[in-house]
Amino acid sequence: MLLAARMDPLWADRLLLRVVDDALSDVYKRAGGHLVCRAGCTECCVGPFPITMLDALRLKRGLAELSVRDPQRAEAVRRRAVQAMDAMRASFPGDPDSGVLDGGVGPEHPFWTEFGALSCPALDPATGLCELYVWRPITCRSFGPPVRVDGQDLPPCRLCFQQAKPAELEAFRVTLDPDGVQDMILAEMGTDQQTLIAAALSSDPWPDTASETETQSRRPKRPPPL
Numbered sequence: 748m749l750l751a752a753r754m755d756p757l758w759a760d761r762l763l764l765r766v767v768d769d770a771l772s773d774v775y776k777r778a779g780g781h782l783v784c785r786a787g788c789t790e791c792c793v794g795p796f797p798i799t800m801l802d803a804l805r806l807k808r809g810l811a812e813l814s815v816r817d818p819q820r821a822e823a824v825r826r827r828a829v830q831a832m833d834a835m836r837a838s839f840p841g842d843p844d845s846g847v848l849d850g851g852v853g854p855e856h857p858f859w860t861e862f863g864a865l866s867c868p869a870l871d872p873a874t875g876l877c878e879l880y881v882w883r884p885i886t887c888r889s890f891g892p893p894v895r896v897d898g899q900d901l902p903p904c905r906l907c908f909q910q911a912k913p914a915e916l917e918a919f920r921v922t923l924d925p926d927g928v929q930d931m932i933l934a935e936m937g938t939d940q941q942t943l944i945a946a947a948l949s950s951d952p953w954p955d956t957a958s959e960t961e962t963q964s965r966r967p968k969r970p971p972p973l
Contacts, residue, residue: 756804756936763801763928767888774892774921781908781919784891787875790906791890794863795835795945797848800938801929802884803947806869809882810948820871824878827868828948835862835945846946868945884944885929893920 775782798806814821832843840858841848852858866872869879877883889896893903893916900920908916933939 756801756932757808759928759932759935760801760805763885763924763932766926766928767885767923770921770923771888771892774919778892778908778919781911782891783906784904788906789866789870789875790904791887792867792870792877794859794865795831795943796859796886797852797941798884798886798944798947799929799933800936800940800942801932802886802944803846803942805882806879806884806944806947807950807952809879811952812882813878814952820878823871824868824948827866828945831865831868831945832943832949834865835943838862843946846942846950848941848943850940852941868948885923889923893917895920895922896924 810821810824813824832839832846835858836843838858838861840852840856867877869877869883871878877887889901891904891907893908894901903916903919908919911919
């Protein structure tokens with residue numbers, strides 16, 4: 748699989764999201780009652796976790812679009828992100844000013860436990876809904892069913908598949924990005940750094956919307972080739 752040379756990351760991201768969403772759509776259909784994910788369930792919206800710079804770029808674009816549709820809601824998201832970063836600053840395992848995590852921060856780092864009860868800034872506390880659902884990171888999209896990411900088998904959400912036997916559970920396991928589209932986009936971007944949702948949403952806003960719209964109008968109308 749090849750991506751077009753010097754492809755705009757968010758344009759190429761459309762291919763990645765199509766691959767991931769198609770894979771998850773299939774398992775959602777097959778899983779039936781084993782999946783209890785629903786609007787308003789916030790089980791997976793608590794505690795920070797690493798995201799890629801592509802995820803961060805996608806979130807910033809989503810926040811910019813929300814700012815046009817509903818400035819008050821967008822400002823509330825940004826304010827929660829700033830508050831979260833302020834709370835995590837002293838313990839942040841990296842550079843809190845840029846939001847970039849240190850390269851060796853693993854799942855055993857105490858930071859994740861220390862802030863494990865901190866709600867995602869994109870989560871509307873009044874409705875229990877994600878304000879940036881369409882733009883959410885790949886990790887957020889993978890919650891629910893058992894998935895395979897980068898060759899690692901991850902368990903399902905603890906609320907789902909509770910009555911499934913081990914063999915049955917494995918039958919539902921899905922590989923989100925079998926061709927490594929995300930890695931190719933990140934290589935094109937020239938970064939393997941990671942950050943947090945709060946850092947992405949509290950940093951500098953997306954460039955001028957009018958300029959971005961003009962840029963998008965010059966892009967091809969078809970997704971990048973496989």
